[in-house]
Amino acid sequence: MSGTRVFEGIVGNRAALRALERALCSGELSHAYLFHGPEGVGKRTVARRFGAALVAGGEAAFGRALRGLHPDLTEVEPEGAFTTIGQVREVRRLAASRPFEGERRVFVLRADTLNVQAANALLKTLEEPEAGVVFLLLAASREAVLPTIASRARPLRFDPVPREELTRFLAERGVSEPALAAALGRGSVGLALRYAEERELRELRGAVLEAVLGTLRDFEDVHRAAGRIAELAGKVGEKREREALSAAEEPDRAARERARRAGRAARDGAVREAFGLLSTVCRDAAVIAAGAPELIVNADRGEELRRVVRERAGVDWAAAAARTREAALDLAYNVSPEAILEVTLSELRRKTSGSSPGW
Structure with missing residues (x-):
């Protein structure tokens, strides 16, 4: 060939x-x-x-x-x-x-x-x-x-695929809202296709957006939001495990173990993606605050993002984005993802409430 x-x-x-x-x-x-x-x-x-x-x-x-x-x-x-x-x-x-x-x-x-x-x-x-x-x-x-x-x-x-090229590719495949899927893919063809096709990943994104753009009044709200995100990441893993098992020609013990490993890897990947989304939402708020709203990734939630930026004046959104990226590194230490999410969301709640201008 x-x-x-x-x-x-x-x-x-x-x-x-x-x-x-x-x-x-x-x-x-x-x-x-x-x-x-x-x-x-x-x-x-x-x-x-x-x-x-x-x-x-x-x-x-x-x-x-x-x-x-x-x-x-x-x-x-x-x-x-x-x-x-x-x-x-x-x-x-x-x-x-x-x-x-x-x-x-x-x-x-x-x-x-x-x-x-x-x-x-x-x-x-x-x-x-x-x-x-x-x-x-x-x-x-x-x-x-x-x-x-x-x-x-x-x-x-290998470098991220430019957004314009990725948008054209998705449009040719008949994806609805190709520009949004391309933006969410952040240079990854596979991730963009998953956002276009996987309900579980879209639900995970919705939970992350709600955690940042909504109102987390106290620790109970933070606990529920972190639990919801972890639960949805688990559903991504469960789906991948079912798919891997159904694809096996003979669902023997070895095939079931491979499917379990694939499911765990997918769950862990979904947790990492949740942190990536947290960072992306904060970055979107930062570019809106800087006067460049055309650069946001979550364009379908632009109005909410602009409202939050107006209401929470003085927040250092760029620092918040950097902090969520740092928090994702803690996943390598076998700490409970839900615990890391709780700590990260608690910090975001304190620092993006509008009453604490510094980070």
Whole structure:
């Protein structure tokens, strides 16, 4: 298959795609690539397409690989927060064996989830790669990957998709309110599509908006708002678990465990998105206060945002946005998401009430 057809329909990041297209056409491949950039900008989709093209011998095999049914294309999902040394040892075992069907074996891994032991184990394979083995490493940033791993892979940067390009793409797909979905996607095609298609994510957004734009009178209100947001994030996870289980050909114990992990990951992702939304709402208020209302993300709630900015004069909304971004980092410490939400909403209530101009 030609490189152009492999990446047909992919939005944005033309520089990275052209580099991969050239590699497919010339056959001059690196033994390892590092796709780095923010979450949701297409790294995983491109890795699957590229990996499928590398192992496939034709259209049928390419389709099987995209569906996860090709024995020479392996995608390693982290076990919880980390990719473990046990998983890497299995990758090394497979990498040392001959491909089942073609000339190559391809492995897709989240490089920023490797713990130290797993990274060191993978490093040995990257230093002395087997012929015909290609590693596609994904990471939110190069800095999140151990330098010894990053230095042995060809880096390709993936950037957020410009809003105008994303809006055109969504409009061509028949999405209602494509401009709003594109804005909420914040450069991510996948996230924009989810806002257009997933009721659960829209409900989560509604709860976040209500928590910021509504009136939180006391701790009981904060507790209820945090609980509601956490509950809706849980529903996102439950839906993903059901989908993963229904997609399994044989819902055995291993399939159920994979579905549970997928559900937990989706729930955690929804909690992170809730913090992203909190920051976005505060940013919208900041740009309105600065006299640039055309830059807001939540355009469908513009009138409410303007009202809140008028009523809460003197609030440092930019500082509030920064504080919510900082609070999201606490999720990495296995603290209860609901507890972090309660603390964050309490701070926002105090600092955006209009009576406390500083942050």
